[in-house]
Amino acid sequence: MPVEHDQDPFETRLGHALRDAGDHFTTDRAALVDGGLARGRRQRLRRRTAVVGGVAGVALAGVGGTLLLPGGDAPAPRPGTSGQPSQQTLTAPVTAHEMTESLEKLLPKGKVSGQEAQGGADRAPAPYARLVFDDGKGAAAVVVGLDRIEAGSQQARQTVDCPDRALVRHDTCVTTRLSDGSRLKLFQGYVSNDRSSKTKLWSAELVTPAGQHVFVNELNAAAEKDAPVTRPEPPLSTARLKKLVTDPVWRGYVDSLPEDPVEAQEPPAQPSVDSVLDTFAALLPRKAKVVERGEDYSFLVLDDGEGRGYVQVDVQPGMGDVAGELFGEGSETLPDGTRVNFRENGGDKGVAxxxxxxxxxxxxxxxxxxxxxxxxxxxHEAPSRTAPVLTEAQLRKIALSPQWDRYR
Incomplete structure (x- = not known):
């Protein structure tokens, strides 16, 4: 798995809360083919929101576990919150009880169990509610999560961009702009990128012009791990997902969260994917023809006449503080001080x-x-050739090229 460093506040809060809730769910293995790439804050944010955010993977981290809230019991509802709340800024941050209550009221008729939630007080991990819902056709995990995103930022855009099919296996993904200017993404895919798991992941993700961020995820199983598929598809249709994620109650809850000045900071501008890929393509051997380019992630699909192959490049300034983690025993130091390391692995899990x-x-x-x-x-596809499309020597030449200095 990639090594993460200097995470942004939203991912830190949400990730910690959901890891406390139990089994991890992460699509980094799908997005990065377990390439061992460490994430600097800026590049990690761009990658994570474009790919993992693309399938709302972080939000499903805890669907299979158990969260014990402080005190063991959910707090009592506030006066005036019986019935369905409308959008309003609360006098105090949303509670775990309010998150769970609102999610239950917005679901269709059925049974709920296994409720777990996190409120938004004291800049705690980002608010979420998780439960198991059964409409009579099989139990299914459903989770809703909230946070803020800087309106109009790169992160806001990438949060609702659909992922590249070359990176994330999915059936459908559609992004639309609503009448109030909000952007909505409806995604239908799978928990794992390999085809060994039949567990489906459907999600809805909303970012408003005010930077309110709401996402809902559901499975066709009661948990992401160690739980059998209980139904052919998750219980909520795309229409139901849209209705749930756009309900005004969530926007009011986002507005109740304590301000975090660090969270509002947009990372420094990074080179565009097109610019990085143009540099990458110019460094390829002549025999390798580009047949596909990434849009939100810097990858290419090449064909040298012996079968197509996927290649990717990652450009990260400011990574000197993790040199010890990245370049250990077996790495090389060139005369100019540049560190070099070569790794070989099996790519995505489950692909023979x-x-x-x-x-x-x-x-x-x-x-x-x-x-x-x-x-x-x-x-996530079967190999089309015995060896990668670029040799170790070619990869080394590309990575050490002075053409990358323009991004330093």
Missing amino acids: GAVMWTVDTLRTDGFRVVVSALNAPTQ
């Missing part, structure tokens, strides 16, 4: 015969370039 080669480099000023190649056209 997958081989991925990675060359990782770190300049003396902390500027990092990582290039990987896979022997398959996507990270």
Whole structure:
């Protein structure tokens, strides 16, 4: 799994809360093919929101576990909150009880169990509510989560962008703009990127012009891990998901959260994916023809006449503080001080015969370039060739090219 560093407040709060809730759910293995890429804050934010945020993976981290709230019991409802609340800024941050109560009231007729929730007091982990819902056709995990995103920011846009199919296996994904200017993403995919699991993941993600962020996820099983599929599809249709995620109550709850000045900071501008891919493509051997380019993530699909292969590049300034974690025993130090490491692994979990080669480099000023190649056209398809489309020597030449200096 990738090593994460200096996480942004939303992911730290939400991730900690849901890891406390139990089994982890992460699509990093799908997005990064277990390439061992460490995340600097800025590059990690761009990648995570574009890919993991694309399937709302973080929000499902705890659907299979148990969360014991402080005191063991949910707090009593506030006066005036019986019935369905409308959008309003509360006098105090939303409570765990209010999160659960609102989610239950917005679900269709059925039985609920296994309720778990987190409120928003004291800048605690981001508010969420999780439960198991059964409409008579099988138990299903449902979770709703809330936070703020800076309106109009790159993070806000990427949160509701659909993921590349080469990165994330899914059936459908549609992003629309609502009449109030909010953007809504409706996604239908799978818990795992390999085809060994039949557990489906459907989600709805909303970002308003005011930066209110609401997401809902559901499965066709009672938990993401160690639970059998109970029904062909999750219980809520896309229409139901849209109705649930756009309900005004959630926006009021977001407005109740304590301000976090760090959270509102947009990371420094990063080079565009197009710019990085243009540089990458210019460094490829002549025989390798580009047949597909990433839009929100810097990858290419190449064909050298012997089968298509996926390649990716990661450009990260300011990574000197994690040199010890990235370049240990077996790494090389060049005369100019640049650190170089080569890794080989099996690519995405569950794909038989997958081989991925990675060359990782770190300049003396902390500027990092990582290039990987896979022997398959996507990270979740069967190999189309015995070895990756780029050799170790070619990967090394590309990663060490002075052409990357423009991004330092």
